[in-house]
Structure formats: structure tokens, C-alpha cells
Amino acid sequence: MKKLLLFLCIMLSLTSAFAQGSSEKNADETIVLKMGDNVPDRKNGLGLVIETINTEFEQTYPNVTITTESYNDQPWQEKVRIYATANQLPDVFRYWSFSTLLTPLVEAGMIEELDYEVYSQYEFLPGALEGNMIDGKLYGIPTSSDLWVIYYNKSLFEKAGVEIPTSWDDIMESADAFNDMGIIPMVTDGKDGWPLCELFDNMAQRINGDFTYVAKAQEREMKYTDESFVKTADYIQELVKAGVFQENLTTSDYGDARNAFGQERAAMYMMGSWEMGLANDTNFSENFKENLDVMPFPVVEGGKGKATDTLGWYGGNIVISSNSKIKDVANNYVEKIASDFGQKCWDLQAAFPPVKVQPLETDTHVAKQLLSIAANATTMSGTPGLDRLDNVFKEDHQELMRQLCSLIIDSEEFTTKLDASAQRAYDER
Amino acid sequence: MQSQFKDKKVIATLVLPGIIIMLIAIAAPIIISLGLSFVKWTGFGKMKPIGFDNYLRIAKDPIFWKSISNVFILIFVTVFFQNTIAFILAMYLSNIGKKLSNIFRTIYFIPATLSLVVVTKLWVNIFNPSYGLLNKILAQIGLESLQHAWLGNTSTALGSVIWIIIWQGFGWALLFYYSGIVTVPDELREAAKVDGANKFTLYTRIIIPYIMPVIQAIIIIDVTSSLKQMEMIYLSTAGGPGDTTQFLALYLYQRAFKYSEYGYGNAISVIFVILAFTLTILIRKTFAKRLESL
Known part of the structure; x- marks a missing residue:
């Protein structure tokens, strides 16, 4: 028994000696x-x-x-x-x-x-x-x-015989031309969900002309079931149905989307200004970098928002x-x-x-x-909607966007559930 | 030496470290989980006791029930389809000579030796709708109409992830069955043949009952691995599209670490433990009765 105790004591001293060696300050x-x-x-x-x-x-x-x-x-x-x-x-x-x-x-x-x-x-x-x-x-x-923008590859537009778009309606109309050539019109990270939430906020502004609608919905001054949000959700589903995004949008992660664009399999990449490093990325070809360009988030025909209104934070x-x-x-x-x-x-x-x-x-x-987009911005959104309430709302928003873009739920169910989540987050403040 | 092992003090001394480790590693986390399942907590900061609210929420949570139903679908597929095919294949491999059998067993076991991350990424790429091998092959043989976003489409996503799970797990099932079949003594086979048993009778009356403990072990492994299925789904679809491929272990992880709902995540984990215990006991009891009757 004494030997056992002695053995345990030795082991403990050795353990504490090793533990001290891994702390911030060494000898x-x-x-x-x-x-x-x-x-x-x-x-x-x-x-x-x-x-x-x-x-x-x-x-x-x-x-x-x-x-x-x-x-x-x-x-x-x-x-x-x-x-x-x-x-x-x-x-x-x-x-x-x-x-x-x-x-x-x-x-x-x-x-x-x-x-x-x-x-x-x-x-x-x-x-x-x-x-x-x-x-x-x-x-x-x-x-x-961070500015929410769309990067594009000029050579793929030329290859598909498509003009550089000025509106989302142009993008929707050109989807077939790209898909017929085996080019994905637009990619983004749908698996993580948050880029889809940025799409929602930005698209809502292009339709209703006001970035503050999102903040108002979260402060319960209006509801997510407002007509303009329902229209936004409908419009996003129309984009999905028209084949604007990659087919596996909601299971395709950041790396997949970025690589599809950098490897010239996709004509457009919806992402933030932090991706400006694509222009120097050694992982991608010179041809890609020479043809890389960026445009502001386009307008929606008949919508109230301008292309110079910028989702930024x-x-x-x-x-x-x-x-x-x-x-x-x-x-x-x-x-x-x-x-x-x-x-x-x-x-x-x-x-x-x-x-x-x-x-x-x-x-x-x-x-x-990007400097020009920032300099010409007429309004700036501030913190995106998914980041303004609590973490459960953030995850709910992302999940609901994934379901909307997978066509599992329609715009009414989407806005009703999003509104319920905003109400819960507001009540629990 | 023999007498020392009969001494209760010696037995207690030898067994005690194991019991302590078991208590710390298994019982303590379950008890802590049970305690945390009655609070609302983000993982840090203050805890708010909420009684049985988390359990009442589970009862009404459609994603929880979807994840349970997916677990049972996976159990059904692995137990009935994977095991049947693995058993038939093991049966043939045990009859084709050692050299050929070695070659085929090695080939079938290769997926089981690969890292789960590698296997998942491999299949995610094969299933990719724009550059994936599967859609390319379908196009080559004129079956463009069957091309799909295999993991992104609600009608094919669950089948596709189950396929990946089975593809990797098949080698183990085959290995178990093969090992079981080759341990059946030749005398038993000879005796059955002398009594006029044909191949079908030999397998149904002699070999399957003989390897019943192996089958029991495989089924328990299938059930528990279906319950704790998480990493592959996390790396491929993250439970999507929607909640199509949501599984229980992934869902509790997401609730705890993505939604920061530790209390709710722990309540799900308590149900998880109860379910795992119940299923394991049920399987053991079913097999015990069967083994007794043989």
C-alpha cells in the first residue's frame, strides 16, 4: 500500500511539472x-x-x-x-x-x-x-x-454572350444562357445560411427602398409578415427556380462557392468586400484574375431601392x-x-x-x-438583420432562409416563422 | 496466486480504478446533463431554472421527431439491407478459396480504413451536381433526366447520406459475418450434410444460430452508430436541405453549440441516452430469448 501511495505521489508531481511547462510563462x-x-x-x-x-x-x-x-x-x-x-x-x-x-x-x-x-x-x-x-x-x-457585392468574371459573360446585368431581372433572364453553357450563373455560401440572410435584407431594400424596415420589424414597429418582405421572399424563390444559383445551394459551403467562382465554373459570386483578395489569390489562374470585376448589388425592376444604397457594416x-x-x-x-x-x-x-x-x-x-462603391453609397445599412437580435433568432433566420431557398416552405410560412422568432427574441430581451 | 484472486479485498482493489473511471467518464456527464436539462443556459453566464420546459418543448419540436425518424430509417436500412448483403457476400467469400477471399475482403474493407472526413468529402464531390462524377456518368450513358443535386434535393438527400454511411460501414459488417461463418466447426457442417441438410437448411438451421452472438453484436453496433451519427452529416449536408437529413446527435450538437441552447441540447441528450439504453436492452433481451430457445 505504501509503495502504491509513493507511486501515486511521483505520478502527481510529474503531472504538475508537465502542467506548469504548458502555462503561458516558461522558465x-x-x-x-x-x-x-x-x-x-x-x-x-x-x-x-x-x-x-x-x-x-x-x-x-x-x-x-x-x-x-x-x-x-x-x-x-x-x-x-x-x-x-x-x-x-x-x-x-x-x-x-x-x-x-x-x-x-x-x-x-x-x-x-x-x-x-x-x-x-x-x-x-x-x-x-x-x-x-x-x-x-x-x-x-x-x-x-464589409460591403455586400457581386463579383463577376467578364470572360464567362462574353463566353455565354450575356451583357453585364444592371438588375436582378437581367440576371434571372440570363440564367438559361449560362446553364446551357455548363456555367453556374451565381454562387454563394448557402450551407452556412448567413449569406442568404444578407441577400434577404438587401433584396428587401431593393423592393421597399428602405434599409430601416428590417430594424423596424425587429423593434416590433412593423412585422416581418409585411407585404414587402413577402414579396422579397417570393422574388428570392423565383431566382432559385430560374436556376440563378448553384443547384446544391443550401448544401454548398463557403469553400465550394469560392472555388467554383475562382476555378471559373461560376460567372458571379455573391459575397462581401473581404473577398477583394481574390484579385491576388495565388490559388487561382491569371486569366481569372484578369477578368475579375465587382458590381454593386443590382436593383429590382419596379423596386424602390437604388444600386447605390449599400448593405454595409x-x-x-x-x-x-x-x-x-x-x-x-x-x-x-x-x-x-x-x-x-x-x-x-x-x-x-x-x-x-x-x-x-x-x-x-x-x-x-x-x-x-470597391472604393468607388463605398464612395458613391447613398445610404448604408449598418449591422445586418440577422446580427441584431439574439443568437437563436440568428440561427432561425439562417435555417428559414435555407428552407426558403430549398423551396421547402413558401414565402408566407417563411415570413410568419421569421416574425414569430423576432417576437420571441424581442420578448426575451 | 489463485487464492489471492479469491480475496474480496484484492478483487475490490483491482476493480475499483475501473469503476471510478467509469463513474467519472460515463455516469458523471449523464448526471450533469440531467441537471442542465432543467435550465435555460447559453453555455456561459447565468442559468435560469425552467423545470420540465425543455422536455415539453422536445415533445412539440418537429425537427426533433424528424431526427428520431431518420435515426430509425438508418437503423432499418443498416440492419436489414446492409446486414443481409454483407451476410450473403460473406457466405460466398467463405466458399471461394482463401486467396480470392483475401483479395475481395481487402477490397471491401478499404472504405472502412479511410478517414471519415476523406470519405465524406469524396462522396460530396461525387454527388456534386455541376462537376460530380455521378452526374457525369449519367450524362455519358444518356440518363441526363436522372441528374440531380443529390445532396441538395429533398427527395434524394437522405438516401444519398445513408448510402455514404453504408458504403463506409459495409466492410465492418462483412468482416464480422465472415469471421463468424469461418468459425463454425467443420464437424457441424459434416454432421448436417450426413443428416441430409441442403445448403439453405445448413445456413438457416446451423450457421445462423451458431453465429447469433455475432449478429447480436453487429446489430447493437448498427443501432448505436445510427444513434450517434453526426460527423458525416455535419460535413456533408449539416442536416439540410431544411431538416431532411437531420439526425439526433447532430441536432443536439447544433442546439447546444450553434443556437447556444445548452439546456435544450442537454435535454435532447438525456432522451438520447434513454433511447440508446432502451434499444440496447431490447436487443439483448430479444437475442437472449432466442439463444435460450436454441
């Missing part, structure tokens, strides 16, 4: 900064920007080593929830949807407050920091200005975990992001930053077009 005072994000490709676009900043930070602070963990959007979102439940959030991480995803973490005391005075010195665009504030306190900094927030043992280092790192991320993003043409940037002579055509 030689090397500090490990754990960071996580939703950008798995570290050789192109945003991932390359983050890696460049990390390398520079490690050079400035030689005793700091940054370990990164990256997954695609949906798995990262789920990973953060698991880490939050286990109280093991990384020191610094990138998250999004301030009201639905970050607010619960802030309310649970898991996110460290940032000094507004410090971060407001950096050249953030008006409203960019304010979107990260709760009760007058700043909890994160945005890393992108600030996103990709960087936050510090309040559980971090190295908050000073984490703060220095986030400050580095605040000061360098925007211009570096623009230099590499990786994404549309939330700070003032200097246009460059070397800007890609896509970057120039």
Missing part, C-alpha cells in the same frame, strides 16, 4: 500569446496580413511567441462557444456579430474592456469603434468594412479575453492591430479596412471598384 520567461481567428488561409489575403503583423510583433517583443488557431467561420464560431463554456478563451481573438455573438460574452464578463481614449486615436472611420461599445464601454476593434472584431493572464501584452498586440492592420490590408489588397487608407497606384481594379 526562460518566454510569453505565449494565444490568438484565434476565422482565417485559415495564412498565405493569402487577411491571413497573410495577420501573419505579417504577428511576425513584426514578435520581432518588437522577442520574449513573446504568438500561437494562432484558425478555422473557417462556422467551426470557429462553435469553437469559441466551447472555449467560453470551458472558460478557456484565447488571450486575443477575432469574432464578429457584436450584438448576437459578442454581447453574451461581454455580459458574462469574459471580454476585457478597452481604453476608448487610446483606440480612438487611430484613424477608424466614423461609427467603426462605436459599434463595439456596450453601455459606453469599448470591448473590441473592427478589422474590416463593420466586422471582424478583435477582442481580449478577460481571463487572459497577460493582458498588457494582449493590449499591446491589439494596439498594433489598430495601428497597422488597415493600411497593411490595403497594401496587400486583402480586405476593405475600417480605417482611412491611402489609395495606391498599384490598387487592383477590384479594389478601385
Whole structure:
């Protein structure tokens, strides 16, 4: 028995020794900064920007080593929830949807407050920091200005003998011409659902001419069963029936959609301005990059919305975990992001930053077009509808969009269920 | 040595670590789950006790019932179709000579050795409506009318995911049946032949009853793996389109980690555990009666 106890004591000491070895501070005072994000490709676009900043930070602070963990959007979102439940959030991480995803973490005391005075010195665009504030306190900094647009491949339009569209009706009419040539007219990420929700918000505005309808429906000043939302849902189903999107829209994920467009199997790609890095993506052919262009979300014939009304918001927030043992280092790192991320993003043409940037002579055509869309915007939507209420509404909205686009439910059932979910979220506030 | 193993203290000392591990790894999570099923909780922050509300919600949740019905469809297909084909094939493989049998068993077992992620991605690409192999083959042989978005269409999605599950699991069923059939002693076969048994009688009266414990094990594995079917669906359709391919394990995961409804997710997991226990006990009892009567 004594031997057994001795053995257990030895094992326990060994275990604790190993456990200490894996903590943030090693014996030689090397500090490990754990960071996580939703950008798995570290050789192109945003991932390359983050890696460049990390390398520079490690050079400035030689005793700091940054370990990164990256997954695609949906798995990262789920990973953060698991880490939050286990109280093991990384020191610094990138998250999004301030009201639905970050607010619960802030309310649970898991996110460290940032000094507004410090971060407001950096050249953030008006409203960019304010979107990260709760009760007058700043909890994160945005890393992108997101515009909802349509990328297109000019050579595939020429191949199919189709004019560049100015309205969704043009797109609907040209669907057969593309499909007959074996080209998918338009792709997007339908499996994750949220791009379909952006489509819904933007399409609703093109029909009713007012981005605030969505906010009003969520504040219960009007209902999602309003005629304009029913019309929007009907119109989206018409697009699906006309063959505008890939056949497996609701089971096709982000990577599938992006690759179909980059590999020139699809003529259009509905996505955010963060995809401007497509113009430099080494994974795709030169022919694709030469023919890449971008257009604003088209109008609907007879609708009240203009092509210059833009669905746009600030996103990709960087936050510090309040559980971090190295908050000073984490703060220095986030400050580095605040000061360098925007211009570096623009230099590499990786994404549309939330700070003032200097246009460059070397800007890609896509970057120039996006700058022009932003500059010409007559109205800007602000946070999309799915991100304004709670997380259950967000998931309900995505699921209902998938069902609408799979033609499982009709526009009336869709709007009724969406309205019920908005009402529940409103009641539970 | 023998006498030491009869000493109750020695037995207790040897068994205790196992029991403690079992309690920590199995009983504790079930008890915690049961406790969490009575609260409303996002996974962090404050919990709100809500009594049996989560269970009442389950009773009225059509997606939950859809996921249960899909589990039973999968159990039915694996138990009756996959097992029948695997048994017939094992029967033939046990009669075609060792060399040929080895080659075919290896071929059939290859899918089971592949990673689930690889298998799923492989079939997702084969089923892709625009560049997938299946639609290309159908076009080549003039069957364009049968081309489909196999995983994206509500009428074919469930069949397609079940096909992927069976494709990967078939090798195991075959291996089990083959191993069972070749262990039947030659004396039994010879004796049956002497008594005038034909091939059909030999299998129905001698071989199948002899390998009944193997069949029981396979069915329990089929039922439990159907219940916990999650990764393949998550990687292929995520339960869609709509809730067409929703399965119980994936649904509870989605409720807990996508919707941040930990309480509801845990209530589903409690039902999950009860269902798994009930089905396993039912199968064991059914087989016990059958084995007793033999």
C-alpha cells in the first residue's frame, strides 16, 4: 500500500511539472500569446496580413511567441462557444456579430474592456469603434468594412454572350444562357445560411427602398409578415427556380462557392468586400484574375431601392479575453492591430479596412471598384438583420432562409416563422 | 496466486480504478446533463431554472421527431439491407478459396480504413451536381433526366447520406459475418450434410444460430452508430436541405453549440441516452430469448 501511495505521489508531481511547462510563462520567461481567428488561409489575403503583423510583433517583443488557431467561420464560431463554456478563451481573438455573438460574452464578463481614449486615436472611420461599445464601454476593434457585392468574371459573360446585368431581372433572364453553357450563373455560401440572410435584407431594400424596415420589424414597429418582405421572399424563390444559383445551394459551403467562382465554373459570386483578395489569390489562374470585376448589388425592376444604397457594416472584431493572464501584452498586440492592420490590408489588397487608407497606384481594379462603391453609397445599412437580435433568432433566420431557398416552405410560412422568432427574441430581451 | 484472486479485498482493489473511471467518464456527464436539462443556459453566464420546459418543448419540436425518424430509417436500412448483403457476400467469400477471399475482403474493407472526413468529402464531390462524377456518368450513358443535386434535393438527400454511411460501414459488417461463418466447426457442417441438410437448411438451421452472438453484436453496433451519427452529416449536408437529413446527435450538437441552447441540447441528450439504453436492452433481451430457445 505504501509503495502504491509513493507511486501515486511521483505520478502527481510529474503531472504538475508537465502542467506548469504548458502555462503561458516558461522558465526562460518566454510569453505565449494565444490568438484565434476565422482565417485559415495564412498565405493569402487577411491571413497573410495577420501573419505579417504577428511576425513584426514578435520581432518588437522577442520574449513573446504568438500561437494562432484558425478555422473557417462556422467551426470557429462553435469553437469559441466551447472555449467560453470551458472558460478557456484565447488571450486575443477575432469574432464578429457584436450584438448576437459578442454581447453574451461581454455580459458574462469574459471580454476585457478597452481604453476608448487610446483606440480612438487611430484613424477608424466614423461609427467603426462605436459599434463595439456596450453601455459606453469599448470591448473590441473592427478589422474590416464589409460591403455586400457581386463579383463577376467578364470572360464567362462574353463566353455565354450575356451583357453585364444592371438588375436582378437581367440576371434571372440570363440564367438559361449560362446553364446551357455548363456555367453556374451565381454562387454563394448557402450551407452556412448567413449569406442568404444578407441577400434577404438587401433584396428587401431593393423592393421597399428602405434599409430601416428590417430594424423596424425587429423593434416590433412593423412585422416581418409585411407585404414587402413577402414579396422579397417570393422574388428570392423565383431566382432559385430560374436556376440563378448553384443547384446544391443550401448544401454548398463557403469553400465550394469560392472555388467554383475562382476555378471559373461560376460567372458571379455573391459575397462581401473581404473577398477583394481574390484579385491576388495565388490559388487561382491569371486569366481569372484578369477578368475579375465587382458590381454593386443590382436593383429590382419596379423596386424602390437604388444600386447605390449599400448593405454595409463593420466586422471582424478583435477582442481580449478577460481571463487572459497577460493582458498588457494582449493590449499591446491589439494596439498594433489598430495601428497597422488597415493600411497593411490595403497594401496587400486583402480586405476593405475600417480605417482611412491611402489609395495606391498599384490598387487592383477590384479594389478601385470597391472604393468607388463605398464612395458613391447613398445610404448604408449598418449591422445586418440577422446580427441584431439574439443568437437563436440568428440561427432561425439562417435555417428559414435555407428552407426558403430549398423551396421547402413558401414565402408566407417563411415570413410568419421569421416574425414569430423576432417576437420571441424581442420578448426575451 | 489463485487464492489471492479469491480475496474480496484484492478483487475490490483491482476493480475499483475501473469503476471510478467509469463513474467519472460515463455516469458523471449523464448526471450533469440531467441537471442542465432543467435550465435555460447559453453555455456561459447565468442559468435560469425552467423545470420540465425543455422536455415539453422536445415533445412539440418537429425537427426533433424528424431526427428520431431518420435515426430509425438508418437503423432499418443498416440492419436489414446492409446486414443481409454483407451476410450473403460473406457466405460466398467463405466458399471461394482463401486467396480470392483475401483479395475481395481487402477490397471491401478499404472504405472502412479511410478517414471519415476523406470519405465524406469524396462522396460530396461525387454527388456534386455541376462537376460530380455521378452526374457525369449519367450524362455519358444518356440518363441526363436522372441528374440531380443529390445532396441538395429533398427527395434524394437522405438516401444519398445513408448510402455514404453504408458504403463506409459495409466492410465492418462483412468482416464480422465472415469471421463468424469461418468459425463454425467443420464437424457441424459434416454432421448436417450426413443428416441430409441442403445448403439453405445448413445456413438457416446451423450457421445462423451458431453465429447469433455475432449478429447480436453487429446489430447493437448498427443501432448505436445510427444513434450517434453526426460527423458525416455535419460535413456533408449539416442536416439540410431544411431538416431532411437531420439526425439526433447532430441536432443536439447544433442546439447546444450553434443556437447556444445548452439546456435544450442537454435535454435532447438525456432522451438520447434513454433511447440508446432502451434499444440496447431490447436487443439483448430479444437475442437472449432466442439463444435460450436454441
